[in-house]
Amino acid sequence: MTYDTLVADLTDLAKQAGQEIMKIYATDFSVEYKDDHSPLTQADRLADRLITERLLEGYPGMPILSEEGNHVPYPERQSWPRYFCVDPLDGTREFVARNGEFTVNIALVARNFPAFGVIYVPAMELLYWGGKDFGAFKQFREFAPQRIRTAKPAPGKGLRALVSRSHSAPELDAFLADYEISERIAAGSAWKFCLLAEGKADIYARTNMTYEWDTAAGQAIVEGAGGSMTTLDGEPFIYNRQSLINPGFLARG
Incomplete structure (x- = not known):
């Protein structure tokens, strides 16, 4: 698994999931509620199935921890050296409110720390990715990616x-x-x-x-x-x- 391959695979997968989410977003979708009263839609399920299936195909044997998946008991997962951590539709409340502020999240966790992550904002067609050892990048649609950096707080301005x-x-x-x-x-x-x-x-x-x-x-x-x-x-x-x-x-x- 090279860094370039990981970037290509996970950014493409996040965008594919985002496209499926937007198809549901354009419909008069229904909303269910989980035991913790958080909302659940068909978009959550479709995106989860797509991401899980593609990750299993491309990275056989790599564990996947997904919000909408079956959660593996700790005695089994505590020995995982690496795994994919996935939220197929983060911000379902924002999805239901139709304000566009929802994302697809895919991360590679290694030795208990997130080594690499991808976040796609499908309603805005914004893609972000990066990791501590790799830098961070932003891409709008198919334009060239731009390196992004955090800002230092302005002195005296709060x-x-x-x-x-x-x-x-x-x-x-x-x-x-x-x-x-x-x-x-x-x-x-x-x-x-x-x-x-x-x-x-x-x-x-x-x-x-x-x-x-x-x-x-x-x-x-x-x-x-x-x-x-x-x-x-x-x-x-x-x-x-x-x-x-x-x-x-x-x-x-």
Whole structure:
């Protein structure tokens, strides 16, 4: 598995999944709700099936951890040296609201850290990819990719903080109170990681519940762009834990 092959395979796959999602987006689709009251649509299922099937074909034997898949018990997956971490449609609430801020997330996790990630924003035709050892890139439609980098906060002007459009939390307000925030930028899904990676914000924190597939691709891209991501206590943000529910995190440009 070379880096060039991984980029070509995963970016193409994310775009294919995005095309299928947009077909459903254009219809009068129905919405179901999971046990945790999060929404589920036909687009989630179609994208999951497409991504899983293509990854199994192209990378036989590589484990896949997907939001919509069967979750492997920890005693079995704890020994995985590498696996794909997938959210076939991140931001289903944004999909249902038809605001365009939903993504396809595919990450390669190696030794408990996201080594490489791809995020595609199908309604905007924006593609992002990267990893700590590879840099980070953005591509609009079929135009040439552009390298992206996080931005240093402007001295004396406060921080631009990304916040979730659909998941507010009083705990986040308390956390951000310790920082000088000049602007709050609301956005949906893992697209927030991309905005941080391309320098359009300075920090992105979460105190409420996320899962590994919500963050793995985004963390890889932010780190590839020169940023960092830790727990709220400043500890390394690791993956393939016993619980797939993430701790709170702070991503910085």
